[in-house]
Amino acid sequence: MKLAKYTKEFRQNITLAWPVILGMLGHTITGIIDNIMVGKLGTAELAAASLGNSMVFIAISAGIGFSTAITPIIAQYDAEKNTEKVRSVFHHGVFLCTILGLLLFGVVVLAKPLMHLMDQPDEVVVLAAPYVDWVAFSLLPMIIFQGYKQFADGLSFTKYAMYAVVISNVVNILINYLLIYGIWFFPEMGIIGAALGTVISRIVMLVYIHYMMAGKEKFKPYFTKFSFSNIKKSMLRRITALGVPSSMQMLFEVALFTAAVWLSGSIGKSSQAANQIALSLASMTFMFAVGLSVTAMIRVGNQKGHKDYRKLLLVARSIFLLSVLLEIVFAALFVIFHNYLPKLFLDMNDASLIVENTEVITIAAELLLVAAVFQISDGIQVVVLGALRGLQDMKLPTVFTFIAYWVIGFPVSFYLGLYTPLKATGVWIGLLAGLTAAALFLYIRFNYLTKKLLAKA
Template sequence: MTVNLSLYTKEFSKNLQIAYPIMLGQLGHILVGFADNLMVGQLGAAPLAAVSLGNSLVFIALSLGIGFSFAITPLIAETDGADDIENGRKFFHHGVIMCTINGVMLFVLLLLAKPILYQLDQPIEVVQLAIPYLEIVAFSMIPLMVFQALKQFADGLSQTNYAMYATLLANVVNIGFNYVLIYGFWIFPRMEVEGAALGTLISRFFMLGLLYIILKNLKVFKPYFNWSRKEGVDGTIFKRLFKLGFPTALQMLFEVSIFTASIFLAGMLGTNQQAANQIALNLASMTFMVAVGLSVTATIRVGNQKGKKDYVALRTIAFSILLLIFIIESLFAVGFILSKDILPQVYIDNAEVITIAAQLLVVAALFQLSDGIQVVILGSLRGLQDVYIPTLICFIAYWIIGFPISYYLGKAEVMSATGIWIGLLSGLTASAIMLYVRFNYLTKKLIRTKQQLVTA
């Protein structure tokens, strides 16, 4: 037993070496929202709920865009494992084009989606504050999607530090502009909720520019930045990116949209319930970024082994990451339970909101394990370039199992906001179980098939 366990734990160091910059970078994205929530929360429950409502649509768009960009990483990782720079360069160039187009389309779609906010049975004061916030943040989708293309490319080469640097510095920019634009300072007007949106927009342009400059001038990336005039647009490469990116986007959409639905359901219960829901979501999102970091690590390392056709090592590495996320998420779960009455006070000074948020954090603690396991297995399957069955699993788990439970238990006369989160827990647990079965089946099949070929 000790020998078997050491087979997995010896991979922890390399897993964390790749993962920690991704974790910090992803956490940096969440900290943009955290800074907005923290600074807008000082204005009251309605502005905080408005940011939550505006971001509900942004998160849906973001899930689609990031999902498509995730197609770049396993393809780059596979070419890196096979030492194929030429195809790696093609995937990178076409990935940048794809993500740029996606950014423009998502910007337009968010503007067209504004009237939806009036149809969601939300408090009218919250909707009126959310509309201008949404209009500004929508435009930031363009630089953010181009940034994602560069980031996923660098991740695929296991060079995960540089996107982290750009993201963390962008947070400093965001907080600075938030301060002067939300509250008004010196020559800057007091813009409140709109000021938070402008801070986000400025920081995302800064983040893109910085990462581009870093990557373009480093030796390891130079072969990939050779944009030849003879190189044309290849439809077959776009097709391959789409075949990986579209199902991945749907996977993220199904998960993000159920959490977005929780915002709408909480809003139907009242402004305080929605504000509490936003606090719990923001805190859970921070710990989730650690899982995302290990998920991307699984995609990179599984993709590398797929390129080498070493399926035994592939399975060992994947399970080592799974064990690591289990340990980490267990610690987060304990932390949420012990600090459930303290953390909400950081956001807002409202006794009712704090009490409700504390109750939600207990449920959030319970689904830490399921959430971490399911996202890491999804990353492993993405490294195998298996995306269609996992997409179906995500839909069933979140919308056939999770949402009906959230809808029923989330009624005011049943369990209110706590019931909404029990539905989220149910969906995540179902997803984790089904995805594990899928990955276990595929990897055993790959090993068995290769052994049969060697024997023959």
Template sequence: MNLKKYTQEFNYNFKLAYPIILAMLGHTIVGIVDNIMVGKIGATELAAASLANSFVFIALSVGVGFSTAITPLIASADTENDIVKGRNVFINGVFLCTFLGILLFTLLYFFKPLIDLMLQPVEVTQMAKPFLDIVALSLVPLVIYQGFKQFSDGKSQTKYSMYATIIANIVNVVFNYLLIYGVWIFPEMGMMGAAYGTLISRIVMLLYFVFVLYRLDVFTPYLQKITLKEINLKTSKYIAGIGIPSSMQSLFEVALFTAAVWISGMLGTEAQAANQIALSMASMTFMFASGLSVAGMIRVGNQKGLKDYVKMETVAKSIMLMTFILYCGFALFFILFHNYIPLLFLDTNDTEQLLMNHEVIEIAGKLLLIAAIFQISDGIQVTALGALRGLQDVNLPMIITFISYWVVGFPLCVYLALYTNLGAEGIWYGLLAGLTVAAFFSYLRFNYMSKKYINNHIKI
């Protein structure tokens, strides 16, 4: 293998990916900040927020996964200098995201009673329901924002979503503090304050991002004089044909992690809180691979539009190599600090919950050791899937993810956690197995497809 041809792409990959990574980190940090601030109230509140967020994450995965269909289509139109095609994709894509955001909120609201069927502690479910209502509502502005963001990413204008997310995080932290603790004229709302902080921050993020796009000349041809007549069934169906399988890929993975939250709840509040700590950290590092995945999607889409299939393969594999190197570093960090990271999430000075917090810290430390290894597989599978989305190849990858997560991963999670002495650790061994299978077969699929493009040199 000639590593130089891949490593020389690292610089451009990084320039394209870092704003996306920071923006995605911002979304994750919103959740981590909520967890830290809610965790300071108590372990039960942290478990309740975790349970509510698990439902929201399932819906969010559908919204975000669907919106990724916009990026490769815009990237391809951009390299072809086809503004009409790009405008058509943008308008119909944002329309679909708006509809989907409203639909997801409605479904979460009416399916809320399912929380009672999750075999979770009663005190946790009682706190989770009102929290879920507000955070679910925040999906509407967030999924609409995703439509605009994926359009901007497809134009290789990735920094503006980073700015929007930074602003959203500042707003989130400020309103969390004001509403959780009842500072100044604001009511003391406890954990519900974190839910309202999230809603407010996501509304601000959408408004800011739309405002910025309308002020930039590069977007003017796409945004001026938009009418409802430009929404058409043909384009919407084409976007949905890519978006629905893409959303299913995301859904299968996030639903697996959500199932992990539910399984951990069956093991007790301590295991559920520990699982949430490990999941928060793994989610944060996952954003690096997710950002690189979007960069790969953009670059593969560009090269596909240019019909330079050799370069297309090179840039995709350079993204995967970057991810592998980066995640080896994250693995080392998790291994070295697995006993210290959980301390960030709990109040160790709370004498009333001293024993509970000590057990949470002990369990979370063990889970972080497993997460150190599994995130390498997670990084490879998400960047390989990103490259496949750049090729607009989404149907077989959808099947790969389903088998990996729900035929391999989930049964192992259940068996190892509930029918062996591994407990919460068994959940994460199951996750590791599912993600490793997904990484292996997703890479094989991209390798096959890229070789097919190169050998045939035709548009597939």
């Protein structure tokens, strides 16, 4: 009977989460499509795309992390029926996302020389450098899109971003196909074709969500009265105070996974390619937990606005339970298919690549077994983090994530990866250690805060 009160919330959780999940999967699938198509060109090209995407993904994560601050504030004001405040948060949020997108583009382009300093294979760096320039530019439409998405999510309209991402993926696949391989009269551009596909598809994504939402009657009150004179320091500070710690939380985790790419690259290009394959698959399943994390932000933010703390706790725990059940299913799938899944990313019919491809598959299969275990920890930490964002508790969780990923996770990855025979598998055991520590620290924090809220109620 006690369990039933949590499972009763599953329907509403799933209703809010599934469009977010599909939208986030769309972002991940963009990268997976690039990897599969580029992987057909050879291991060096796949490793180059992996290295380039690892740099850009850090910036994307910082931008997405920052933008998530918009959702719980919108959810709180929406629960309070405060249209003026909702509009203000939306306008200030998109303004900040535009500035951040420009800054991140510049930072990634200026950071390209780091690839030479990270002991990466020369042939991989040469291929990756021009790829990074184009994909870095796609950060601008991507981060602005996030401003629109988080606004709509905060109002519990989670489908609009999903539609935009689906259309974006169709565009990406088409342009990739034409430009990577030089189909019809289009030039054969290799991995640069994949980069152009990403840029164009993300511009389409932003344009679509703007015109889709601006044309809807229910959104019209929020699309009026924008002017730079209405930009107020107080609201910029409010969003930034939540956005910066939120950005840092995501940055710490993604930087750890990026470090795994670089550590794998220093071991060898086969390890780096295998790391990218396993990471692509683990990222795809992780998006289900991210969807539930957004649901936690929305629903916990709503209950914070209503000041119904008992309902808040019930909702949060139901989301935690649903996430754990989903991640157990994914863990089982990774174990069952760990030898088969890596083959989807490589051309097994090319006799000249059979030796190096076989090595990549062997390493990737081992990594998927580790990924099967950390699915559960990863799912827990991200949904609890979503609930904490809904409570607008950011500062201490940021410290916890830094300790978990960089005081615990990275040293384990570094030592086991570079100084033991475990190599790439050792790198991923470090990821498991960091994610497990984060899940534990964040849940303790959430439990402490909700006990305090209930004591005051």
